[in-house]
Amino acid sequence: MPNIHQTAVIEDGADIHPSAEIGPFCVVESGATIHEGAVLKSHVAVAGKTTIGKGTTVFPFASIGHAPQDLKFHGEDSEVIIGERCVIREHVTINPGTEGGGCLSKVGNDCLIMIGAHVAHDCLVGDNVILVNNATLGGHVIVEDFAIIGGLSAVHQFVRIGAHAMIGGASGVETDIIPFGSATGNRAVLAGLNLTGMKRRNFPREEIHALRNGYKQLFSHEGTFQERTVKLQQNFPESEVVRQVVDFINGESKRGFCQPS
Known part of the structure; x- marks a missing residue:
């Protein structure tokens, strides 16, 4: 049997791998899938058709898979997929997709999503991406591999962030950032290339x-x-x-x- 704390609430229909760990006061709803070696620390809420990949760790008070903040959402069959070996820190929110965006929000492998970051509906986040504390992705945002979004930054809906790009802290990004680009400011402008990365x-x-x-x-x-x-x-x-x-x-x-x- 999986290592499930006695105070956790696991609905019928949730698929939890025997090696996964579900900590105190977590709630895992029907339709969720928790893969091998994944860990929900405590007070984690997982809803809907959500998949948490092998070896991913989710810290307290994260909310994953609950209804998106989109008035056009009417309960359609949508999902969240989180890859392997990710670290999702406290108070992170990740919403599922909508009919207008393919009904899928996805986070790749080996990502670090820090405290209070938000991944909105229909976002596609690549591998090895870092979202620093309170970074916010609007709906339909695409973030490619190895990109870093600085703390307190906000990315406008439908924006694309290229691979290996670096967004400085407290930036407001309303246009696409080329791969390897370094951008900062409100509204963000290109400040050069992410040569350090x-x-x-x-x-x-x-x-x-x-x-x-x-x-x-x-x-x-x-x-x-x-x-x-x-x-x-x-x-x-x-x-x-x-x-x-x-x-x-x-x-x-x-x-x-x-x-x-």
């Missing part, structure tokens, strides 16, 4: 140089933004990181792109 993750020196030169070209004043994007791909055909930025820009954007001040 690239070095920590052992990106080759030549890739860092290519991206720095590509960044200068992309945000020069010659031609339109789209024309500069085409030239960027032509001028750095061998660079994987530049290609990643170009692919991001060519993807669907509903909010436009964050620019330097």
Whole structure:
């Protein structure tokens, strides 16, 4: 039998792996799935069709899978999927998807979601993402792998945050942030590239140089933004990181792109 504290409330229909741990005063509703080695510390509330992955730890007073804060939600069959080895700290809220966004909110593997952070309906969060204390994702936000959202920051609905991007604390982000971009302020502007993050993750020196030169070209004043994007791909055909930025820009954007001040 799973290690379930006697004060926990587990509804019929909840699927809990025998190696999972459910601490005092947790509530796990019918339809939830708690995988191998997952830990709910205490006072954790898990509702609806929620999956918590292998080895993930959820700290007290987190609320996962309860109805989204969207007036258009009418109880449709939606879900939350949380990946493996995540750490979800106190008072985090993660809401399920809605019909208008595919009925899915997802957090990838190896993420750290710090105290009081909020992941709204239909958000798709990649692997190795960090949301610092009280960071807030509006609905339909996409956060790609290794991005970091600083504390007290707010990300507008439908914004995309590119891989390895860094958002400074207390920022208001209302436009897409390119991969490897560093943005800060209210409203946020690009302050350069997240070169420190690239070095920590052992990106080759030549890739860092290519991206720095590509960044200068992309945000020069010659031609339109789209024309500069085409030239960027032509001028750095061998660079994987530049290609990643170009692919991001060519993807669907509903909010436009964050620019330097």
